[in-house]
Amino acid sequence: MGEQRIGFLGPKGTFTKMAVDALFDGGTFVSYESIPACLDAVENGDVQTGVVPLENAIEGSVHLTIDYLVHQVDQSIIAELTVPIKQHLLVHPNQKNQPIERIYSHSHAIAQCHQYLHKHYPEAEIEYTASTGRAAEIVAEQGPGIAAIGNHLAAEENGLTIIDTNIHDYDNNHTRFAVVQKQPETLKVKDHPVSTQKTTVMVTLPKDYVGALHQVLAAFAWRKMNLSKIESRPMKTGLGNYFFLIDVDQPYDQVLFPGVQAELSALGCELKVLGTYPSYQIDVPTPVEKA
Amino acid sequence: MGEQRIGFLGPKGTFTKMAVDALFDGGTFVSYESIPACLDAVENGDVQTGVVPLENAIEGSVHLTIDYLVHQVDQSIIAELTVPIKQHLLVHPNQKNQPIERIYSHSHAIAQCHQYLHKHYPEAEIEYTASTGRAAEIVAEQGPGIAAIGNHLAAEENGLTIIDTNIHDYDNNHTRFAVVQKQPETLKVKDHPVSTQKTTVMVTLPKDYVGALHQVLAAFAWRKMNLSKIESRPMKTGLGNYFFLIDVDQPYDQVLFPGVQAELSALGCELKVLGTYPSYQIDVPTPVEKA
Numbered sequence: 001m002g003e004q005r006i007g008f009l010g011p012k013g014t015f016t017k018m019a020v021d022a023l024f025d026g027g028t029f030v031s032y033e034s035i036p037a038c039l040d041a042v043e044n045g046d047v048q049t050g051v052v053p054l055e056n057a058i059e060g061s062v063h064l065t066i067d068y069l070v071h072q073v074d075q076s077i078i079a080e081l082t083v084p085i086k087q088h089l090l091v092h093p094n095q096k097n098q099p100i101e102r103i104y105s106h107s108h109a110i111a112q113c114h115q116y117l118h119k120h121y122p123e124a125e126i127e128y129t130a131s132t133g134r135a136a137e138i139v140a141e142q143g144p145g146i147a148a149i150g151n152h153l154a155a156e157e158n159g160l161t162i163i164d165t166n167i168h169d170y171d172n173n174h175t176r177f178a179v180v181q182k183q184p185e186t187l188k189v190k191d192h193p194v195s196t197q198k199t200t201v202m203v204t205l206p207k208d209y210v211g212a213l214h215q216v217l218a219a220f221a222w223r224k225m226n227l228s229k230i231e232s233r234p235m236k237t238g239l240g241n242y243f244f245l246i247d248v249d250q251p252y253d254q255v256l257f258p259g260v261q262a263e264l265s266a267l268g269c270e271l272k273v274l275g276t277y278p279s280y281q282i283d284v285p286t287p288v289e290k291a
Numbered sequence: 292m293g294e295q296r297i298g299f300l301g302p303k304g305t306f307t308k309m310a311v312d313a314l315f316d317g318g319t320f321v322s323y324e325s326i327p328a329c330l331d332a333v334e335n336g337d338v339q340t341g342v343v344p345l346e347n348a349i350e351g352s353v354h355l356t357i358d359y360l361v362h363q364v365d366q367s368i369i370a371e372l373t374v375p376i377k378q379h380l381l382v383h384p385n386q387k388n389q390p391i392e393r394i395y396s397h398s399h400a401i402a403q404c405h406q407y408l409h410k411h412y413p414e415a416e417i418e419y420t421a422s423t424g425r426a427a428e429i430v431a432e433q434g435p436g437i438a439a440i441g442n443h444l445a446a447e448e449n450g451l452t453i454i455d456t457n458i459h460d461y462d463n464n465h466t467r468f469a470v471v472q473k474q475p476e477t478l479k480v481k482d483h484p485v486s487t488q489k490t491t492v493m494v495t496l497p498k499d500y501v502g503a504l505h506q507v508l509a510a511f512a513w514r515k516m517n518l519s520k521i522e523s524r525p526m527k528t529g530l531g532n533y534f535f536l537i538d539v540d541q542p543y544d545q546v547l548f549p550g551v552q553a554e555l556s557a558l559g560c561e562l563k564v565l566g567t568y569p570s571y572q573i574d575v576p577t578p579v580e581k582a
Contacts, residue, residue: 033398033401033417033419034398034401034402034405035402036402036405036406037405040405064399064402064403067461071461106421107324107325107421107422108355110324110325111325111326111327111355112355114325114327114328114331115327126324128324128421128422128425129421130397130398130419130420130421131398131419134419170358170362172525174525211511211512211513211515211517213508213518213521214505214508214509214511214512215512217502217504217505217508218505220502220505221502221505221506222502224502226502227504228523228533229523229533230504230521230522230523230535231521231522231523232519232520232521232522234463234465242519242520244521
């Protein structure tokens with residue numbers, strides 16, 4: 001095995017990059033500008049491993065990741081990372097006591113700090129940018145009198161000063177990332193606690209009939225298999241056709257899962273395993289404010 | 292009842308505005324820059340009605356809408372709209388045969404047209420903007436030699452020419468919008484077919500126990516109530532606590548729903564009705580290309 005090449009949804013200073021830096025122990029990191037571009041790179045072999053947002057992400061469309069994994073590529077989820085979302089207020093290092101006239105960030109980050117902005121900067125103009133990383137770049141280029149909302153990596157990479165930390169309105173916001181590979185290989189990761197082993201399956205129903213999902217879940221329930229997430233998603237074949245994404249809180253095994261599969265198959269459903277993997281919880285320390 | 296005031300997630304030329312124009316029969320339309328700002332305006336009474344993306348939207352974070360409706364405001368969903376997502380390639384009216392060197396759009400729109408761009412404009416630089424509307428504005432300002440990806444409204448509002456229609460990689464992509472009010476009043480809407488009557492409920496479990504969701508769904512299943520969508524969402528009180536959003540394919544009634552509620556209550560679950568409403572399907576004609 002040569003050096004690991006890891007693709008991620010960029011650019012620099014994103015939450016995805018923060019997760020990648022925290023997880024992997026060495027390797028070459030390659031930034032991609034969109035989720036499909038990153039997953040295509042895994043598919044083509046340009047990188048062995050890809051990291052894309054799976055849930056609640058600032059930068060990426062989560063549904064896009066799921067739909068692309070299900071419809072476009074043949075890859076497995078081999079790990080997941082959860083990273084707390086901590087937003088900070090970033091200014092130019094030359095900022096003194098000038099009023100902050102404009103605040104830049106991605107629309108999702110602005111929305112996450114809605115109450116903070118309303119309370120502390122009601123007069124500031126809000127400018128929307130394509131990413132939190134881009135907002136930080138703008139502040140670095142334009143100088144004092146403006147601010148960006150972003151994470152501590154965006155501050156570091158652009159030489160900005162953090163004047164207020166954890167300005168997001170709610171705690172307990174996490175972004176969840178999927179680590180995917182075409183041919184599952186061992187990852188070289190830093191020493192992180194694994195919170196749980198999970199298996200993600202996709203279940204498709206033959207057609208939309210009353211109580212179908214209830215029957216599907218029964219196959220898991222009587223085996224005492226705990227489900228930590230369930231979501232229905234429309235198939236691309238038309239309205240009214242759904243598939244279900246289900247996270248089971250245990251690793252794939254040769255007894256329970258084949259049993260579920262046989263039972264669902266008898267109901268006319270199809271079960272596909274999208275991955276069985278460790279879940280890493282990455283902590284992000286709150287940086288020190290420079291008031 | 293005076294003239295209806297309708298707030299929506301702006302700016303001009305968005306898919307949200309397209310839905311609003313198609314649905315409402317008159318009224319004053321007020322653009323808001325974020326989902327929380329729009330829902331706050333409904334809460335404060337600045338507008339009676341708000342329209343925000345609920346699922347699969349280009350511009351908005353869907354989870355944000357749900358979380359804000361659940362945690363921050365006391366409003367009901369009184370209608371939903373589904374609108375097909377049709378992306379087009381927009382150029383300046385003075386564009387002749389110049390090569391298109393850069394293509395601008397929101398990252399989600401770029402991702403939706405990933406294969407098209409790869410095939411037809413492999414050499415073009417991609418520039419990410421805060422919205423598809425902003426991308427169209429840039430083309431209007433900067434002139435020929437560049438293009439934007441956006442909808443036909445963005446073309447109209449910015450005086451651009453559509454040179455290629457329906458360039459999104461997949462059909463059957465829809466955006467779903469919620470129409471919300473604090474005190475449900477009648478809407479003045481154009482004559483649209485109502486595809487179905489729905490009820491959206493939120494179910495919270497006392498704690499994460501094996502098979503809980505299965506028991507919850509049993510309460511609906513044995514009453515032959517069809518569920519068209521189900522999604523688990525983390526509570527903001529910490530990891531591991533979930534609530535479920537469930538769309539039931541029928542209007543609220545005084546027999547079945549109270550029965551479900553009593554049964555869930557006996558299990559220690561709580562059921563809250565977020566709205567019972569008509570679902571409008573809005574069609575968007577494909578504009579004529581000017582090659």
